[in-house]
Amino acid sequence: MNQEIRNKYEVVIGLEVHAQLQTESKIFAADSASFGAAPNTHISPITLGHPGTLPKLNRKAVEYAIKMGFAAGSKISEYQYFDRKNYFYPDLPKGYQITQDKTPICIGGGVKVKLSTGEKVVRFHHIHLEEDAGKSLHAEGLSDSLIDYNRAGTPLIEMVTEPEIKSSEEAAQFMTEVRKLVRYLHICDGNMEEGSLRCDVNISVMPVGSKVFGTKVEIKNMNSIRFIQKAIDYEVVRQIEAVEAGVKIIQETRNFDPSTGRTSGMREKESMNDYRYFPEPDLVPLHISEELLIQVKTQMPALPWELFEKFTKTYGLPDYDAGVLTDSREVAEYFDATCQFTKNYKAASNWIMGTIKSYLNDNHLEIEQLTITPEKLAQLINLVDEGKVSTSTASQQIFPVMVTDTSASPLQIAEAKNLIQQSNTDTLQSLIDEVLAANPAKVKEYKNGKKGLLGMFMGDIMKKSKGSADPKVTTALLQKTLDSL
Amino acid sequence: MKIDKEALQKIAHLARLEMPASTEDEMMGSLNSVLTWMEELNEVDTADIKPLTHMSLEVNALREDKVIPNISREQGLKNAPKQDGEYFRVPKVIE
Numbered sequence: 001m002n003q004e005i006r007n008k009y010e011v012v013i014g015l016e017v018h019a020q021l022q023t024e025s026k027i028f029a030a031d032s033a034s035f036g037a038a039p040n041t042h043i044s045p046i047t048l049g050h051p052g053t054l055p056k057l058n059r060k061a062v063e064y065a066i067k068m069g070f071a072a073g074s075k076i077s078e079y080q081y082f083d084r085k086n087y088f089y090p091d092l093p094k095g096y097q098i099t100q101d102k103t104p105i106c107i108g109g110g111v112k113v114k115l116s117t118g119e120k121v122v123r124f125h126h127i128h129l130e131e132d133a134g135k136s137l138h139a140e141g142l143s144d145s146l147i148d149y150n151r152a153g154t155p156l157i158e159m160v161t162e163p164e165i166k167s168s169e170e171a172a173q174f175m176t177e178v179r180k181l182v183r184y185l186h187i188c189d190g191n192m193e194e195g196s197l198r199c200d201v202n203i204s205v206m207p208v209g210s211k212v213f214g215t216k217v218e219i220k221n222m223n224s225i226r227f228i229q230k231a232i233d234y235e236v237v238r239q240i241e242a243v244e245a246g247v248k249i250i251q252e253t254r255n256f257d258p259s260t261g262r263t264s265g266m267r268e269k270e271s272m273n274d275y276r277y278f279p280e281p282d283l284v285p286l287h288i289s290e291e292l293l294i295q296v297k298t299q300m301p302a303l304p305w306e307l308f309e310k311f312t313k314t315y316g317l318p319d320y321d322a323g324v325l326t327d328s329r330e331v332a333e334y335f336d337a338t339c340q341f342t343k344n345y346k347a348a349s350n351w352i353m354g355t356i357k358s359y360l361n362d363n364h365l366e367i368e369q370l371t372i373t374p375e376k377l378a379q380l381i382n383l384v385d386e387g388k389v390s391t392s393t394a395s396q397q398i399f400p401v402m403v404t405d406t407s408a409s410p411l412q413i414a415e416a417k418n419l420i421q422q423s424n425t426d427t428l429q430s431l432i433d434e435v436l437a438a439n440p441a442k443v444k445e446y447k448n449g450k451k452g453l454l455g456m457f458m459g460d461i462m463k464k465s466k467g468s469a470d471p472k473v474t475t476a477l478l479q480k481t482l483d484s485l
Numbered sequence: 486m487k488i489d490k491e492a493l494q495k496i497a498h499l500a501r502l503e504m505p506a507s508t509e510d511e512m513m514g515s516l517n518s519v520l521t522w523m524e525e526l527n528e529v530d531t532a533d534i535k536p537l538t539h540m541s542l543e544v545n546a547l548r549e550d551k552v553i554p555n556i557s558r559e560q561g562l563k564n565a566p567k568q569d570g571e572y573f574r575v576p577k578v579i580e
Contacts (some may be wrong), residue, residue: 030553039571040562044555060550081538088501090575137572138579146572147507147562152520266579274499287544407515 001237009205009240012213013171013232014163016157017178019188020132020196021064027131027155028055028098028283035194039148047153049094054282061155062286064187065105065129066296068157071181071303072124074109076286082129082280090147091134101277104128105157105288111181112305113173122174125160132156152340157187163202163213168232174276175199175225180304184329198223203232205239214239215249219256219263231256234263307332315345324353330367334374341378344385350376355395371398371406380410387470388420421470428461428474432481435460446482454478488516 026033029046045052069076083101113120126170134152136145159178165171179197181189192196199222204214208414217235222228235254242249254263276371302310304326311322311332326332331352338348356377362369380402388411401413414420435457446453457478462469488496495498497504504512558571567574 025550029555030548030551032552033557038558040558040573043558043561048561056546056548058550059547062547086499090573090578136578138577143577144567145576145577147575148571148572217525273497281539284541284543284546285539448571 001240003187005240005244006236008208009236009243010208010210010235011166011232012204012206012216013165013167014160014202015159015171015174016160016202017175018132018200019068019159019178019182021061021155021157021187021402022189023058023060023064023155025058027058027061027129028152028404029153030456031153033154035191035196037150037244039146040150041336042150043152047093047149053203054097055280055282057286058155061129061290062105062288063296063299064155064185065127065157066288066293067300068127068159068182068186069106069109070300071185071388072106072109072127072159072296074106074124074127075130076288077105077107078105078114079103079285080105080288081285082283083277084280085275085277087275089133090145091149091152093134093149093152097131097133098280098283099130099158100128102279102326111174111177113170113177115173116168118349120170122165123169124164127157127159130156130158168229168236171201171232172225172229175228179225180327184301186301192223193224195221195223199228201228201232201235203235203239205232205243206234214243215251217249217251217263218253220253220266222256224258227256227258230258230261231263236260238263254425301329302332304329304332307336311335311349315339315349317345317349321346321349321353325349328367334367334370337374338377338381341375342381342385344381347381347384348377351381351395355399359399371404372402376402376410383410383414389414390421390471393419393421416470418466421468421473425473425477428465428469428477429481431461431464431469432457432474432478435464436481436485443482443485447485454482457482488520519567 004048020033021027023033025031026047029044031044034044035044044053046055059189066076068074080100080103082098084096085099086096087103090094098184104126106124108124108126110121110123113122132151132154134147134149136147138145159176165174165348179190179192182197183190188196192198201219201222202216203219204216206212206214217239219231219235222231234256250265250466253266255266256263307326308322310320311317311325312319317325335348335352338352339345342348356367356370356372357363360370380394380398383398384391389398393414394410397417397419398410398413401408401417402410405413408416439457439460442453442456446457454475458471458475461474461478462471465474490509490513493509493516494504496516562568562570564574565573
C-alpha cells in the first residue's frame with residue numbers, strides 16, 4: 001500500500017485474550033479439564049447442561065485469575081457475581097455461558113511491551129472469569145456438525161485490552177508478553193496451537209487525529225502470534241482501501257485463512273448480538289477476603305521484569321542475556337540457582353544460552369528435564385575458571401558425560417578421562433625445554449624474527465603433554481623461555 | 486414499553502419459539518398487560534438502592550479443584566437426538 005495513503009490513517013486495535021486456566025477440574029464441575037482426551041469423555045450432567053444440575057465454583061480458578069491481576073497490577077474486585085450470557089449455539093449446551101459481565105474479577109492494570117520504537121504499557125480494561133464452550137467440528141462431506149463437550153466448562157480468563165494497540169507489531173509483542181506471564185504464573189500453559197491461549201482481534205481504522213473510531217471488525221479465535229500479525233496487516237490494508245474508495249465497512253466477524261493470509265466475512269447462519277445478560281441465580285456471589293489476597297500474594301513467583309532487573313543489576317549481565325534468560329521462568333530460575341554456586345555469572349549465562357540451550361533443542365527437552373543440576377554446572381564453570389580444563393573441553397567432553405552420569409562431579413569426570421590441563425609450570429617448563437632442545441635450527445629462525453614458529457613449538461608441546469597442557473599458561477611460559485635464550 | 490409485532494417476533498426468535506401470525510395479537514396483549522403491571526414498580530424511587538442480584542445473603546460457595554469421574558460417554562450421549570457413539574451430532578452450523 002502507498003505509504004502516503006497509509007500515513008493518513010490511524011489503526012485502533014483491541015484484543016480479547018482467552019487463557020485456559022490450568023486447573024485439574026472445570027470451573028463449575030468436577031470433570032477433568034485436561035486437553036486431548038477422547039471426545040465426550042470429560043463430561044458430567046453439569047457440563048452437558050442437564051436440567052436440575054447446579055454449578056459450583058472452583059476455588060483454584062479464582063486464585064489463578066487473581067494471580068494474573070496481581071501480575072498486571074490490576075485492582076481485584078472485592079465483590080463479584082456471575083452473569084448469564086444467553087445465546088444458542090450447539091457447542092454451548094445450556095443455551096447460556098456463565099461469565100462475569102458486571103463485576104469482572106480484575107479491573108485495569110496492563111502489560112509492558114517492548115517495541116522497536118521503545119516501551120509502552122498496553123492497558124487492560126478488565127479481566128473476567130468465564131467458562132469455555134465445547135468444540136464443533138465441521139467435517140467436509142458430512143451433513144452434520146460434530147460436537148465434543150470435553151472443553152465445555154474449562155475455566156477461562158478473558159483479558160480485554162483498552163482499544164489502544166496501534167499496530168500488528170504491538171499486538172504481537174503484547175501477546176508474547178501475555179504468554180510469558182501466564183506461563184510464569186503457572187496458570188495457563190500458553191499453548192496457542194492447542195487453543196489454550198487464543199485471542200479475538202477488534203480492529204478499525206480512522207483518519208489520523210480523529211476522535212471517532214471507525215467501524216470495527218472482529219477476527220475471532222486467533223491461535224498463533226504470527227497469524228494475528230498477518231491478519232491485522234491484511235485488515236489494515238483492506239479497511240483503508242475500502243474507506244479510500246468510499247465503501248462502507250460493515251461491522252462483522254471475519255475469519256482469517258492462514259493459507260491465503262486473507263480475512264473473509266464469516267458465513268454463519270446466525271449472527272446474534274443480543275445476549276440479554278442477567279445475574280446467574282445458581283451461583284452465590286463471591287467475596288474476596290483480605291486473607292485470600294494475602295495467600296495468593298505469597299504464591300506469586302518473581303516476575304520477568306523483576307528477574308531482568310536482578311540479572312542486570314545484581315549479576316551485571318548485559319540486557320541481551322537478561323532478556324533471553326528471563327524469557328521463561330524455568331530458565332531464569334535455573335540461572336539464578338546456578339549463580340548461588342558460582343560468582344562467574346556471565347559464564348553461567350553463556351553456558352545456559354549456548355551449550356545447554358543447544359543440547360535441549362537438539363534433544364527436544366525443556367530445562368526442567370535437564371539432568372545437570374545448577375550446582376554441578378557451577379562446579380564445571382569453576383573448573384574452567386581454575387584453569388583445570390578449557391571451555392571447549394568442558395562443553396565438548398565433560399558436559400556430555402555429565403548429562404548421563406548424574407553422580408560424578410565434573411572434576412571426577414575430567415580426571416577419569418584424563419582431561420585435567422597441565423598448568424604446573426615445572427612440568428611444563430621441562431616439556432618446553434625438551435621441545436626447544438630438539439629444534440635448535442627452528443629456535444634460531446625464531447630468534448631471527450620468524451615469530452610464526454611459536455605455533456609449531458606449541459603444537460609439539462601439546463603433543464608431548466597429550467593435550468593436557470593449559471594453552472594459556474604454556475604460551476606465556478614458552479614466550480618467556482624463548483625471550484630469555 | 487409497548488410490545489409491537491416486531492418486538493414480539495424478535496423475542497420469539499431469541500427464545501427459538503415459533504409464533505404463528507394467528508397467535509400474535511393474543512400474545513402481544515398478554516405481554517403488554519404483564520409489562521403494564523410491572524410498570525407500577527417504576528413509581529418506587531430506587532435511585533440509591535443497589536440492585537438485588539441474589540435472593541440469599543450467602544457468599545463464597547466454592548469447591549476444591551479435584552477431579553471426580555462422572556458419567557461415561559455412553560451415558561452422556563444416551564439422550565441425544567442424534568449421536569454416533571463418539572460425538573453429539575447437530576445440523577451443520579456453518580454453511
